[in-house]
Amino acid sequence: DTEVTQTPKHLVMGMTNKKSLKCEQHMGHRAMYWYKQKAKKPPELMFVYSYEKLSINESVPSRFSPECPNSSLLNLHLHALQPEDSALYLCASSTSGTPGGEQFFGPGTRLTVL
């Protein structure tokens, strides 16, 4: 299995909803990432987990809450989002601790906040 999967593919939510995005990989990678991508822009790093521990939080608002239940799964819990949070949310994984290890991306979840 050489892919990163993400669910759901599309999500529409109101500003008072709570929802979660899910990411899964079975490549034995020990680093997993969340990125946010707005239209016609490059991905922006949000969080990095290394060996199931949060290693980087790029000053992301607390309405985004990541969770790494095990080495294969990564969640992003969403609560009280704003319309400007609408974007493509991408998950990626890589072999942790290896300089220059390439990141493999999932297909993304297209989030719309009404």
Next chain:
Amino acid sequence: GEDVEQSLFLSVREGDSSVINCTYTDSSSTYLYWYKQEPGAGLQLLTYIFSNMDMKQDQRLTVLLNKKDKHLSLRIADTQTGDSAIYFCAEGVNAGNMLTFGGGTRLMVKP
């Protein structure tokens, strides 16, 4: 500081070669990557080059690296309509595998 720049747009005819350029500023980069993103999809890793290499070829793709000028290019031979996408270059600057992306180049291939 880290800054990766690309031209916004490139249009070529089917069968021609495409050359997408990228410049970066961080001389400590160890790997440089090219990713492809089709509409509504995630990023697909196309190829990468280690910073001590000048060139890497992989089927229709050729990556050239000029480390002195901090210039990276991706050449796609015999460009097809299926190559139409946004191409991002990215540099990896430390052991944490953090990537800095360029703004992306939209490649349009005309039949």
